[in-house]
Amino acid sequence: MELLLNLTINGLATGMLIFLLAAGLTLIFGLMDVLNFAHGGLFAWGAYSSVWFYSLTESFVIAILGAILTGIILGFITEKLIIKPVYGNHVQQILITLGFMLVLTEMLKVVFGPNQIAAKTPPYFVGSWEFGDVIIIKYRVFIIIVGFLVFGIFQYILKKTKIGLIVRAGVMNKEMVKTLGININNVFLYVFIAGAVLASLGGALMAPYSGVIYAEMGMEFAILGFIVVVIGGMGSFPGSLLAAVLVGLTGSYMAYYVPSLSLAVNMMIMAIVLIFRPQGLFRVKG
Amino acid sequence: MNTMLKVEGVHTYIGQYHILQGVNFEAKEGEVSVLLGRNGAGKTTTLKTILGLTPATKGCITFKGQEITKKPTHVIANSGIGYVPEDQGIFATLTVEENMKVAMRNEDEVTMRKQDYVLDLFPDLKTFWKKDGGLLSGGQKQMLAMARAFVGNSQLLLIDEPSKGLAPIVIEKVMEAIIDMKKQTTIVLVEQNFMMASRIGDTYTLLDDGETVHSGMMQDLIQDEQIKRKYLGIG
Numbered sequence: 132m133e134l135l136l137n138l139t140i141n142g143l144a145t146g147m148l149i150f151l152l153a154a155g156l157t158l159i160f161g162l163m164d165v166l167n168f169a170h171g172g173l174f175a176w177g178a179y180s181s182v183w184f185y186s187l188t189e190s191f192v193i194a195i196l197g198a199i200l201t202g203i204i205l206g207f208i209t210e211k212l213i214i215k216p217v218y219g220n221h222v223q224q225i226l227i228t229l230g231f232m233l234v235l236t237e238m239l240k241v242v243f244g245p246n247q248i249a250a251k252t253p254p255y256f257v258g259s260w261e262f263g264d265v266i267i268i269k270y271r272v273f274i275i276i277v278g279f280l281v282f283g284i285f286q287y288i289l290k291k292t293k294i295g296l297i298v299r300a301g302v303m304n305k306e307m308v309k310t311l312g313i314n315i316n317n318v319f320l321y322v323f324i325a326g327a328v329l330a331s332l333g334g335a336l337m338a339p340y341s342g343v344i345y346a347e348m349g350m351e352f353a354i355l356g357f358i359v360v361v362i363g364g365m366g367s368f369p370g371s372l373l374a375a376v377l378v379g380l381t382g383s384y385m386a387y388y389v390p391s392l393s394l395a396v397n398m399m400i401m402a403i404v405l406i407f408r409p410q411g412l413f414r415v416k417g
Numbered sequence: 418m419n420t421m422l423k424v425e426g427v428h429t430y431i432g433q434y435h436i437l438q439g440v441n442f443e444a445k446e447g448e449v450s451v452l453l454g455r456n457g458a459g460k461t462t463t464l465k466t467i468l469g470l471t472p473a474t475k476g477c478i479t480f481k482g483q484e485i486t487k488k489p490t491h492v493i494a495n496s497g498i499g500y501v502p503e504d505q506g507i508f509a510t511l512t513v514e515e516n517m518k519v520a521m522r523n524e525d526e527v528t529m530r531k532q533d534y535v536l537d538l539f540p541d542l543k544t545f546w547k548k549d550g551g552l553l554s555g556g557q558k559q560m561l562a563m564a565r566a567f568v569g570n571s572q573l574l575l576i577d578e579p580s581k582g583l584a585p586i587v588i589e590k591v592m593e594a595i596i597d598m599k600k601q602t603t604i605v606l607v608e609q610n611f612m613m614a615s616r617i618g619d620t621y622t623l624l625d626d627g628e629t630v631h632s633g634m635m636q637d638l639i640q641d642e643q644i645k646r647k648y649l650g651i652g
Contacts, residue, residue: 296515303508307506309470310468310494311519312495
């Protein structure tokens with residue numbers, strides 16, 4: 132029972148990190164119909180910038196804010212220069228965003244060096260709580276709380292605000308939104324920046340979680356992000372949360388019980404979902 | 418009466434296809450102008466071209482004296498043109514209330530008065546206010562689409578085939594609503610149902626193969642068996 136609880140907390144924490152990455156992807160995918168393979172690069176830049184800010188200030192809050200700022204700047208540049216010219220063309224999107232992903236990865240090596248960098252956990256999150264045989268690592272609980280908080284905030288924005296209404300409407304019918312007098316290009320930009328911020332926040336939280344960061348980490352996590360988007364349903368925020376938790380938990384359980392299958396299990400879940408429910412667990416109806 | 422919308426010599430391509438090949442018509446303030454023609458004549462494309470969804474490659478479109486031919490769709494819509502598409506364009510997972518809210522530029526007194534007016538016109542929308550748009554019947558979706566276009570500060574409504582796929586009793590309701598809305602706004606209507614078009618319309622424009630072939634007062638068309646037979650296959 133204790134082991135199961137520990138594995139569950141680990142899985143939830145990993146799931147929340149994947150959720151932060153996938154949430155941005157699903158919005159960008161669902162609303163803008165853009166396949167953004169550079170999304171992982173924003174995740175990695177978030178991780179690097181937070182570690183850099185932390186090394187300068189020793190403040191975890193500033194490190195997180197620095198990562199968010201990085202996400203805003205990179206999101207703005209990426210949408211304006213990379214994504215905007217290829218709206219509506221999936222082949223070009225794949226090629227240009229994959230290329231940009233490589234640029235972002237190599238730029239990390241140029242700016243921060245080619246070697247792995249150690250990422251410190253802030254002192255107040257070091258250690259664990261012990262309840263009998265159950266050991267709960269503080270930082271993982273923090274990640275889980277942040278994940279749920281972000282979900283709650285974004286759900287509130289999507290459900291209760293005008294911009295959220297417009298985004299939800301845009302996921303279903305972009306053309307109709309334009310005819311209601313709404314500049315969908317501006318909405319695209321805001322959504323892309325929000326997605327980039329979520330990715331960089333995910334990267335920033337990931338850094339102390341894994342203890343080391345490296346330039347290629349973005350691509351590795353982006354694959355999990357895409358799996359989650361497919362499982363959860365394109366454009367569905369709750370779908371992404373559920374799928375991310377599912378992927379995180381199964382990854383955690385399988386890594387312990389059947390380690391040889393721990394990587395394949397996500398692909399298997401995705402394959403099963405694609406066979407029985409190709410639109411994903413939560414379909415956004417048009 | 419002032420001319421609200423003027424379409425002059427408009428040509429539009431969709432991909433490699435030359436769909437509109439010289440469309441001309443005017444919509445005067447407070448009138449219902451009906452676009453008539455067989456399937457594929459270019460009626461829907463004309464509405465989409467006015468809105469900039471399928472931009473014109475040649476010709477000129479003016480709205481309240483301002484040229485809008487090359488403007489982006491949201492700017493055209495914000496200038497005061499509302500659109501009710503053929504498929505109604507309801508946001509399925511948004512409630513009736515949310516569908517209306519998306520269209521509102523702001524929630525001031527004038528807009529709320531407009532909302533009250535359309536809710537009186539379509540009481541079904543009040544009944545299903547918190548229900549998802551996708552769960553409404555075909556007729557209710559049509560009512561919602563018209564109400565939504567109306568509350569969005571529209572001085573001109575472009576309505577595409579409002580009777581399509583609806584039961585006769587619902588068509589009657591929609592028709593009465595359009596006649597009522599005419600008191601408050603100018604309407605350009607695309608309609609295949611000649612009975613409905615002739616009851617609502619003040620003027621008509623006949624399109625054939627993407628160009629205007631006739632236009633005039635609806636009363637004259639009702640009497641003209643030859644034109645009706647030749648271009649609409651009725652009479």
